[in-house]
Amino acid sequence: MLPIARVCVDVPLAHLDRPFDYQVPDQFADTAVPGCRVRVRFAGQLVDGFVLDRVATSEVPAARLMFLERVVSAEPALSPEIATLARVVADRYAGTLIDVLRLAVPPRHARAEGQAPAAPAPVPDPPDNLxxxxxxxxxxxxxxxxxxxxxxxxxxxxxxxxxxxxxxxxxxxxxxxxxxxxxxxxxxxxxxxxxxxxxxxxxxxxxxxxxxxxxxxxxxxxxxxxxxxxxxxxxxxxxxxxxxxxxxxxxxxxxxxxxxxxxxxxxxxxxxxxxxxxxxxxxxxxxxxxxxxxxxxxxxxxxxxxxxxxxxxxxxVRATAPRVTAIGEDDEQLARDPAARAARLPSVAFTAARQALQAGAPVLVQVPRRGYVPALTCGTCRAPARCRRCAGPLALPGVSADGLPRPPACRWCGTAEAAYHCPACGSRRLRAVVIGARRTAEELGRAFAGVAVRTSGGDEVLATVPARPALVVSTPGAEPVAEGGYGAALLLDGWALLGRADLRAAEETLRRWTTAAALVRPAGQGGRVVVVADSSLAPVQALIRWDPAWHAGLELAGRTELGFPPAVRMATADGTPQALAGLLDELRLPETGEVLGPVPLGEIAEDGTAERERVLIRVVRAEGRALAAALAAAQAVRTARKEADPVRIRLDPVDLV
Incomplete structure (x- = not known):
């Protein structure tokens, strides 16, 4: 076997993101195969690593090369294809190879590795009916x-x-x-x-x-x-x-x-x-x-x-989609009205639910948030209600065991605020910003007496529900599959999803609505979807017409015009003002590079001395690789200098704000 092993060492520093050569002792000549796990000495410490390759010579003189300390396992856990992919992913996202390998290769378990390998499964016959x-x-x-x-x-x-x-x-x-x-x-x-x-x-x-x-x-x-x-x-x-x-x-x-x-x-x-x-x-x-x-x-x-x-x-599409009805009213005002039941469930929604229940089918009710009343504002000036101790958001946790309402409490520290008063206007009145799944289930239980009400979300997510009359209150993504499909779906508080400060708010809202609506029976079988949102909005129109492709085209055109992903490559960098300034000083952007910000994140650094900020960096898609390389090089300079304040870099993140 070749005498030199090229090893990716488990050292997550950007300036050390390259293979290092080690001599292979005679006792490891047959076991130190490419892809196996090894232990090597690096900077005076024993660290883990993967053998990437075996080569005949090294650019480093043999007298200066250290030996492999130990072959942890001769199992070639890292395949050549995955090693190549990990390098490509690391370069695309301005990361290090070892960080990607941590995602790609699970931790070793000796007992499982020692079991005899199973025989390869036979090649199956092609399916008959497609x-x-x-x-x-x-x-x-x-x-x-x-x-x-x-x-x-x-x-x-x-x-x-x-x-x-x-x-x-x-x-x-x-x-x-x-x-x-x-x-x-x-x-x-x-x-x-x-x-x-x-x-x-x-x-x-x-x-x-x-x-x-x-x-x-x-x-x-x-x-x-x-x-x-x-x-x-x-x-x-x-x-x-x-x-x-x-x-x-x-x-x-x-x-x-x-x-x-x-x-x-x-x-x-x-x-x-x-x-x-x-x-x-x-x-x-x-x-x-x-x-x-x-x-x-x-x-x-x-x-x-x-x-x-x-x-x-x-x-x-028309033959398989349910009938979708939008309630085009001022839904934000309705959802906050004290007459909660009538406001949040208009007569159209009540009618659709009753008809489905009478037909013997379950009804899906999607609400944006779990909990009871997860967010409160001042009832007079609409300022967010916050804890006097830690400035966290106040919420109503629900009712006690004896049926009495519990006082507002902080969602961060749990402190109760029984005597809340608004610091802006002095009012003691509170209003709900959005109603949670548990409060919705409670309201529906009173509105539809004798009908079972089930909840799905948080720690209790249902996989399926039987084909019998029931109200299933679920948060987005936790909708259980109903046998035979739901008779109706009520998509509540649409303003809470569409009003989020997020580049992908409209796209994500349509995805959540469509995923829930796809669980409903076709219109020909009585399937009905009622969405509480303005029918003139593009996501609502896409749902009514069941045309997500049209909406995706609108999203792409809008982001192209405004210069947002995926029309461009964009990176975010988060850190303290001093750390971001140091990164930008070292950053050598491509010709089309543009820096936006910094803007405060509202977060305090780990040492409590400075507020964290974010900058956005964007280039045209053709220069995306150059942007990633420039960010990786700037990070390498910072780690080589042993800068104390970290900077988190993400390329094409899901959220930009």
Whole structure:
């Protein structure tokens, strides 16, 4: 074997983001294989690392090279494809290779690693019935491209009544029948369970692996090893599964790419959609961006010609979508009115709910926030009600065991404010900004006497509900699937979603509404959706017409005109004023680079001495790589100088404010 090992050491400093050469002792000549975990001495300390390669010579004289201290495991945990992908992702997001490898390779579990590897699953037969894809004019063509092994890139907009786990399983089965691997990434564990069950029904349990954080370290590593060793060809999982080391990948799928669960909260903060786009490009595999709605990023993939759309015609949409009614009134004022029940549920919503319940179907009620009354304002001047102790937001926690209302309390420190008075105007009156799920369930229980009321959200998320009369109050993203579909859905407090100070507020609101409305029966079967929002707004119109593609086009055009992602590459840098000033001094921006800010974040630094600020940095998309390289170089200078104040850098973040 070659005598030099190139090692990625586990040292998260930007100026040390490169491989280091070590001599391989004779006793490790056969076990220090590329991809294995090792221990090396670095800067006087023993640190972990991955062997990236074995080479014959080094630019460093042999007398100055240290030896590998230990081979932790001869298991090649890091495959060459994932190592290349991690480097690309790190460069795209101005991060370090070791940070990406922490996301890509789970921690080692010795007992799971010591188990004998399972035999590779046999290549399955292609599925027989794929007629459901015929409802989409390009659906069968896309499956034919997958069967032929072509790198077909598509954005699929599923019909409202679509059994989307079954369709994804069929696409996976088509690719698995060719002997290639498949990775399907979904937002949460409930989606993992549904897609995994659909894949097992077609491919058998041995050929499919489900990966999610809730498995525990031992079981998760055991399943991950099964994929790495080639025992399974199809992987279904959440965010981290985007790096699953399937052999010879042929298809990558992301479902509902607008869900913020696809955005990694750890450095360097990559998004699953971008990771899979890069991986499909590197491996020549197919990509499917799927969902009930379309994001501006997906619209850009279509506009640039990198991907093609797979959508049904308007006749099929009208036949499968529920009837949507919008209540075009001053909903913010209505939601805050003391006559809470009548204001929040207009007569149209009551009628739709009663009809569905009488037909024996459950009714879905979506509210933006969980809790009882999660936000309060002054009843006179509308100033936010805040705690006198820590300035946190006040909320009503609900009622006590004896049925009496509890006094307002701080959501941060828990201090009760029984004698609140507004510091701005002196008023003692309080008003609700938005009503939470528990308060809504309480109101509906009084309005629909004798009907079961169930809640889903927070720590108690329901997976399914039976096909019998019930009111299901849910927060966005926690809607359970109803057997046979809901008879009606009431989408309340639309102003609370649309009024958020967020670039993606309209897109995210439409996504949440559409996800809930897709659980409702078609209009031909009496399905009804009532959305409490102004019907003249673009997201409401897109929901009424069931045309997310039109709305995604509007979003992309608006962001292009204003210079916001995805039309441009944009980075945010957060830190103290001194740290940001130092970063900007070292930053060598591309020609089109523009710095916006700084603006205060309203956060105090860890040492409590300075307020944190944020700057926005943007360039045209063609100079996105140059921006990432410039930010990485500036960070490297700061870490080399051992600057005390950290600066957090994120490229193309989900939130900009």
């Amino acid at each position: 007629d459901a894809w015929s409802r989409y004019p390009r659906g069968q063509s896309y499956l034919e491209a997958l069967r032929a092994g072509r790198p077909a890139h598509a954005v699929w907009q599923a019909l409202p009544d679509e059994d989307w786990p079954a369709r994804l399983a069929e696409a996976a089965a088509v690719v698995a029948a060719t002997g290639r691997g498949v990775v399907l990434v979904v937002p949460d564990y409930r989606d993992v369970a549904r897609v995994h069950a659909a894949c097992v029904a077609l491919l058998g349990a041995d050929g499919v692996v489900a990966l999610s954080a809730g498995l525990g370290p031992a079981e998760r590593y055991r399943r991950w090893l099964a994929v790495r060793r080639g025992a399974a060809r199809v992987v279904v999982g959440t965010r981290a599964a985007a790096f699953a080391p399937v052999a010879d990948p042929g298809l990558f799928v992301i479902w509902d790419d607008g869900d913020d669960l696809h955005a990694e909260p750890r450095s360097p903060y990559p998004h699953v959609r971008d990771v899979l786009v890069q991986r499909a490009h590197l491996t020549g595999a197919a990509l499917l961006v799927a969902g009930f709605v379309r994001t501006a990023e997906a619209a850009l993939l279509i506009e640039t010609g990198w991907a093609h759309e797979v959508v049904a015609d308007r006749a099929a």
